[in-house]
Amino acid sequence: MSGKHEEIDVGYVAELARLELDNDEKQHFQLEMAAIVDYIELLQELDVEGIEPTAHATILTNVLRDDATTESFPRDNMLENAPATVDEELIKVPQVLPGEEMN
Numbered sequence: 867m868s869g870k871h872e873e874i875d876v877g878y879v880a881e882l883a884r885l886e887l888d889n890d891e892k893q894h895f896q897l898e899m900a901a902i903v904d905y906i907e908l909l910q911e912l913d914v915e916g917i918e919p920t921a922h923a924t925i926l927t928n929v930l931r932d933d934a935t936t937e938s939f940p941r942d943n944m945l946e947n948a949p950a951t952v953d954e955e956l957i958k959v960p961q962v963l964p965g966e967e968m969n
Contacts, residue, residue, distance in 0.1 A: 874899045 876892045876899065887895065945951055950958035 874903070 874896060876887070876896045879899075880887045880892070880895075945954065945957070948957040952958050
């Protein structure tokens with residue numbers, strides 16, 4: 867590591883990520899971020915002439931199937947497995963947003 871990346875403002879990056887870091891953590895991440903930047907600079911020295919850019923190491927293909935209707939899961943069996951229900955018709959899940967309570 868060359869140590870020439872003191873300009874990385876770890877405190878600012880942490881603030882953007884809504885992280886609270888103490889001084890030891892800031893120093894630790896300063897060193898890690900500098901090492902990452904050093905590695906990227908090292909990679910930029912490679913001769914990549916004639917190498918086609920890729921987004922993935924392997925060829926990606928979609929595996930599709932015909933969209934066909936099938937027998938659905940029996941509603942009563944599904945509701946029997948639910949931890950809680952509302953009026954024996956809906957699966958009750960934990961509240962996510964305040965003020966959205968159901969009786």
